[in-house]
Amino acid sequence: xxxxxxxxxxxxxxxxxxxxxxxxxxxxxxxxxxxxxxxxxxxxxxxxxxxxxxxxxxxxxxxxxxxxxxxxxxxxxxxxxxxxxxxxxxxxxxxxxxxxxxxxxxxxxxxxxxxxxxxxxxxxxxxxxxxxxxxxxxxxxxxxxxxxxxxxxxxxxxxxxxxxxxxxxxxxxxxxxxxxxxxxxxxxxxxxxxxxxxxxxxxxxxxxxxxxxxxxxxxxxxxxxxxxxxxxxxxxxxxxxxxxxxxxxxxxxxxxxxxxxxxxxxxxxxxxxxxxxxxx
Numbered sequence: 238x239x240x241x242x243x244x245x246x247x248x249x250x251x252x253x254x255x256x257x258x259x260x261x262x263x264x265x266x267x268x269x270x271x272x273x274x275x276x277x278x279x280x281x282x283x284x285x286x287x288x289x290x291x292x293x294x295x296x297x298x299x300x301x302x303x304x305x306x307x308x309x310x311x312x313x314x315x316x317x318x319x320x321x322x323x324x325x326x327x328x329x330x331x332x333x334x335x336x337x338x339x340x341x342x343x344x345x346x347x348x349x350x351x352x353x354x355x356x357x358x359x360x361x362x363x364x365x366x367x368x369x370x371x372x373x374x375x376x377x378x379x380x381x382x383x384x385x386x387x388x389x390x391x392x393x394x395x396x397x398x399x400x401x402x403x404x405x406x407x408x409x410x411x412x413x414x415x416x417x418x419x420x421x422x423x424x425x426x427x428x429x430x431x432x433x434x435x436x437x438x439x440x441x442x443x444x445x446x447x448x449x450x451x452x453x454x455x456x457x458x459x460x461x462x463x464x465x466x467x468x469x470x471x472x473x474x475x476x477x478x479x480x481x482x483x484x485x486x487x488x489x490x491x492x493x494x495x496x497x498x499x500x501x502x503x504x505x506x507x508x509x510x511x512x513x514x515x516x517x
Contacts (some may be wrong), residue, residue, distance in 0.1 A: 238284070238286055239279040239284065239286075240288075240391040241278065243279065243286055243288040243389065243391050244388065244389060244391060245388045246275075246277075247288060247290065247355070247387060247388070248273065248388070248390050249491040250275075250355055251355055251356075251387035252459055254355060254356050254358075255358060255362075256268070257289065257373075258271075258356075258358050258365075259416040259467070262365075264265050264427075267322045267338050269358045269359040269362075269365040270357065270358075270359050271355030271356050271357075272349075272354040272355060272356030273291070273354060273356055273487035274289075274290055274291025274292060274293045274351060274354060274355075274375070274407065274408075275288075275290045275291065275354070275355050275389070275406055276288075276290075276291075276293035276294070276295060276407075277289070277292075277389075278310065278403060278405060280396070280437055282433075283394050283395055283396045283397075284393060284394070284395055285310075285393065285395075285403075286391065286392070286393050287310050287311050287391065287392045287393075287394075288386075288390070288391045288436070289312060289313070289314075289389055289390050289391075290312065290313040290314065290351075290353040290354050290355060290387065290389050291297050291313070291315075291351040291353060291354050291406070291408075292313045292315040292350070292351055292407075292408040293313075293406065293407045293408060293470075294309065294311050294313060294405075294406060294408070294411050294416075294447065295309075295311045295403055295405045295406075296308065296309050296310065296311050296401055296403070296404045296406075296416045296419060296420060297309075297310050297394075297401075297402075297403055298401045298402045298403075298404070298423060298424060299397075299399050299400045299401060300399040300401065301399070305414075305419040305420060305421075305424050306414035306417070307420040308421065309417075310392055310394060310403075311390070312390040312392065313408075314351050314352045314353040314390070315351055315352070315408075316336050316344055316345050316350050316351070316352060317342065317343050317350065321352050322336045322343060324352070324451070325345065325352055329384070333345065334347070335384065343461070345360070345376060345384055346380075346384055348360065348378065349385070351385075351391075352385060352386065353382075353385060353386045353387065353388065353389070354385055354387065355387060355467075356494045357385050359386075360380070360384050360385045361383040361384075361385050361386075362383070363379075363380040363381060363382070363474065364384075364426065366378055366379065379479070387423040389402075390449060396476060397508055401424075401475070401476055402423055402473060402475045403470040403473070403474040403475060403476070404419050404420065404471070404472075404473055405422060405436070405471070405474070406419070406435070406469070406470065406471045406472070407468060407469060407470045407471075409439065409468050410435060410436070410439045410469050410471055412438040412439075412443075413438075413440075413442035413446070413517055414438060414439050414442065415441050418438075419435060422434060422435055422438055423435070423471070423473060425488070426472055426491055427503070428473075428475060431473045432471040432472060432473050435471050436469050436471055439444075440469075450516060479509075489492065
């Protein structure tokens with residue numbers, strides 16, 4: 238495993254999706270506007286590789302100075318970040334509207350917050366942009382070259398015995414919980430259903446920001462609830478030092494190797510169509 242391999246995997250995924258868009262262009266033209274952030278973590282031996290497109294985030298819970306501390310391991314590509322805006326302006330020096338503040342939020346071409354993604358072909362292929370008839374600054378959006386990228390940021394870390402767990406989540410979680418708040422919740426809670434607990438904490442905070450009760454938020458229809466909070470997906474990965482199997486005995490460990498265990502992955506993944514479960 239290497240950063241090069243991960244980057245190539247992202248580019249091949251992008252190429253496959255572009256091929257799908259091309260094949261369905263005439264019968265499903267809106268497919269050109271479909272896109273997604275992408276966050277991947279790979280553990281190879283004691284090495285952790287993190288690759289990211291968009292504004293999802295992975296946070297490590299690690300012991301520093303005797304305290305469990307949150308350490309962010311991913312780089313986010315969101316126009317709300319001043320560094321991302323500077324990056325875009327440097328890449329498009331002849332475009333004064335490459336980033337536009339719209340409805341209080343910075344967006345690439347006034348359309349999308351993220352600067353990197355899988356898909357969103359209409360912002361990567363000028364021909365598709367014209368077909369989508371997107372409005373920009375009161376006029377049809379016209380592109381001469383791509384404004385979004387599918388090249389991920391990749392980071393590598395050598396894991397140690399101080400590293401306890403990883404929290405992978407979409408921006409819907411991080412809009413309402415800080416890195417340290419998420420780490421504290423995982424640290425103080427049981428493992429079973431921990432992702433569900435994080436989702437619930439974020440939704441409770443979303444309700445407070447709207448000056449409404451959590452129960453009131455639960456009663457809002459899913460399609461309308463989008464105006465109150467973003468979609469939330471969470472995966473928690475525990476990095477165990479003493480992994481115990483169901484029979485109670487310890488798993489064997491090779492010298493110098495840190496064992497890892499992913500706990501309840503199916504139950505700890507919350508895509509859009511299962512978010513309702515977190516509210517019950």
